[in-house]
Amino acid sequence: MRTYRWLLIAAAVSAAVACDRAPTTATTPPAAETPAATAPVSGIDLAGIDKSVKPGDDFDAYASGAWRRSAEIPADRSSTGTFLQVFEKAEQRTAELIQSLDKAKPAAGTDARRIADYYAAYMDEAGIEQRGLAPLQPRLDAIDAIASPADLSRHLGSTVRADTDPLNATNFATPNLFGVFVAQGLQDPEHNVATLMQGGLGLPDREYYLATDKTMAGYREKYQAYIASLLKLAGSDDAEAKAKAIFDLETRIAKAHASVVDSQDVHKANNPWDTAAFASKAPGIDWTAFFEGAGLADQKTVVAWQPEAIRKLSALVAEVPLQTWKDYLRFHALNDSAGLLPKAYADLSFDFYGKTLQGTPEQRERWKRAIGATNNALGDAVGKIYVDKYFPASSKAQVEEMVGNILAAFRERVDTLEWMTPETKQKAKAKAETMRVSVGYPENWRDYSSLEIRRDDPLGNRLRAEEAEYRHQIAKLGKTPDKGEWWMTPQTVNAVQLPLQNAMNFPAAILEAPFFDPKADAAANYGAIGAVIGHEISHGFDSTGAEFDAQGRLSNWWTPQDAAHFKAAADRLIAQYDAYEPLPGFHVSGKQTLGENIADVSGLAAAHAAYVKSLGGKPAPVIDGLTGDQRFFLAYAQAWRQKTRDEALRQQLIAGSHTPARYRAQTVRNIDAWYDAFEAKPGEQLYLAPEDRVRIW
Structure with a gap:
């Protein structure tokens, strides 16, 4: 499953619990009130506001403190918040659609039949128990048959999947070796x-193997015990000894890995290698056999994104005994498939990955996991029926209009940048003017006609779907790119900016209240979904996006003076976020999260400018005792309300490219209009002097 260069790493989200406490405004509103009979919906959760907190001290706590006190994280989740609230609505809708398909008994060979059969197979717990390890046996047999270094290299190639994405996503690694x-x-x-x-790696990131603190050491000890337990359950002899060897190998793999920060540097990644040169550039693997196994033998060039890591991993393939690699591959085959093996395997997996690493007490209900799995395997097929029922043309048109307004505001803001030269301004505006916007769903749907889905083979269905996705991706090699290609499904609660396509996707499922409500006041919509839109636009000009021109080509279109100013502003933003400490001893990495933070600051500023312009010079109405700007900024902060378990928060800080939601809500401290709206003053914790507020775009 891909993790996109989008708003949040996972849609781990919540149902807000109303509070009896009534809010108050931070400033005295204008005298003229909009008549109650004609007032639009404010779109703000008034009961969630905590009036005992000064907005200038902690805007997140002010906007959502009352909600947070009474909100409870569901037992099957690592966090709760606005995203979960919207996600659960999409999940329930998708479940009803999929379950109704099964009852309708659609014809064989149709996407409807594939969807119904995939879901039914996943739900067949009795059949899964009865079949045991048999569905995985062909994969285990292939590992047992490895008898030479060439066999190992070919097998490693056969495990390659299209499950990394460094530019549309923040996904720089895969559970497979490559x-x-x-x-x-x-x-x-x-x-x-x-x-x-x-x-x-089997742990989330290299730092889980290398960090020296007690928490990480505890995770390593429990992970090695998990490896042994899984091998023992599958009948392996000397499980403890094998587990230690496997863990030691993974530690060497972790030492070979590039860090998240290095992986984000697109210039370090621009390494097109001739496939014939891999043997000399990265000796150890039999690259001819590897590329044959991966279906890439006919490619003349393959890009090495993390070249030093690829060299070191290749060397490990030659250095580590063949039997250790076979034991490693057997464990990963079991680990990768545990959720679709008998309950004992699934429980072991959840106990470690869910309870230990995420702090989640209970596993999600089977039907929820089945819905997620069906979406992963047949996303476009499900998405097509989703938008037919739940995404009206009126919402698509309204959001497209907002996108146009925010793009226009962004271009106008470029014109006002005093530090940017006319030459660079012209190129920035050209990129914004040609940015492709896709709202709701793709123009072209995926063809699943060649994918075999069987009602009695849940694990086989998943493995065939992953292989089909890989074959779909490598079939594009050498061809002209599709600039309108979507990289997520319509039922996904998120959004993405695509630097190579100079494009954006806004799926239908995120275009729901409280992000977007066609009946709500413009301030709330611009503050919530408008800031999402601005965020994705700004990704085209963040620390990575700014490296690409209007055609999606890696290109230096900055003058040296402009580039120096951009870097100076980015360094100030890094320092601002470095100061945040979500957990004792664990700070936000301003450098690791820089792209997302630039997009938050610039996107919020552009969304506010578009909101003000939408008023047409007229004063904003006062609704629920809140001015227009107050509603705008509250909608933004409440969109980011979240409550997260410490274990999951720690994982995000170590391996993620996104700042925790609580601090994203504090982005407002860089926006001048927020100070006027809430009378933030010097001496308050969020206050920044005008010259210290970061303005990049």
Whole structure:
């Protein structure tokens, strides 16, 4: 499953619990009130506001403190908040659609039949118990048959999947030893190329193996015990000894990995290698056999995104005994498939990955996991019926209008930048003017006609779906890129900016209240979904997006003076976020989260400018005792309300590219209009002097 360069790492989200406490405004509103009979809906959760907190001290606590006191994280979730609230609505809708398909008994060979059968197979717990390890046996047999270094290299190639995505996503690694990303060349917009990326870890990130604190050491101890338990359950002899060897190998793999910060640097990644040169550039793997196994033997060039990691991983393939690799591959085959094996395997997996690493007490109900799995395997097929029922043309038109307004506001803000030269301004505006916006759903739907889905083979269904996705991706190699390609499904609660396509996707499922409500006041819509839109637009000009021109080509379109100013502003933003400490001893990494933070600051500013312009010079109405700007900023902060378990928060801080939601809500401290709206003053914790507020775009 891909993790996109979008608003949040996961849609881990919540139902807000109303509070009896009534809010008060931070400033005295204008005298003229909008008549109650004609007033639009404010779109603000008034009961969630905590009036005992000064907005200038902690705007997140002011906007959502009362909600947070009474909100409870569901037992099957690692966090709760606005995203979960919207996600659960989409999940319930999707469940009703899928379950109704099964009752309708659709014809064989149709997407409706594939959806129904995939879901039914996943739900067949009795059949899964009865079949035991038999569905995985062909994969285990293939591992047992490895008898030479060439066999190992070919097998490692056969495990490669299209499950990394460094540019549309913040997904720089795969559980397999290597992953592949297929998209247009960094400097060749006319042809798709394959990019090879690092992988091979069972823990979330290299730091889980290398960090020296007690918490991480505890995770390592429990992970090694989990490896042994899983092997023992599957009948392996000497499970403890094998687990230690596997863990030691993964530790060496972790030491080979590039960090998240290094992986984000697109210039370090621009390494197109001739496939014939891999043997000399990264000796150890039999690359001829590897590329044959991966279906890439006919490619003349493959990009090495993390070249030093690829060299070190290749060397490990030659250095580590063959039997250790076979034990490692057997464990990963079991681990990867545990959720679709008998309950004992699934429980072991959840106990470690869910309870230990995420702090989640209970596993999600089977039907919820089945819905998620069906969406992963047949996303476009499900998405098509989703938008037919739940996404009206009127909402699509209204959101498209908002996108146009915010893009226009962004272009106008470029004109006001005193530090930027006319030459760079012209190129920035050209990029914004040609940015492709897709709202709701793709123009072209995926063809699943060649994908075999069987009602009695849940694990096989998933493995075939993953392989089909990989074959779909590598079939694009050498061809002209599709600039309108979507990288997520309509039923996904998120949004994405695509730097290589100079495009954005806003799926239907996120275009729901409280992000977007066609009946709500413009201030709330611009503060919530408008800031989402502004965020994605700004990704085209963040620390990565600014490296790409209007054609999606990696290109230096900045003057040296402009680039120096951009870097100076980015460094100030890094320092601002470095100061946040969500957990004792764990600070936000301003550098690791820089792209997302730039998009938050610039996107919020552009959304506010578009909101003000939408008023047409007229004063905003006062609704529920709140001025227009107050509603705008409250809607923004409440969109980011979240309550997260410490274990999940720690994982985000270590491995993620996003700042925790609580601090994203504090982005307002960089926006001048927020100070006027809430009378934030010097001495308050969020207050920044005008010269210290970061303004990048």
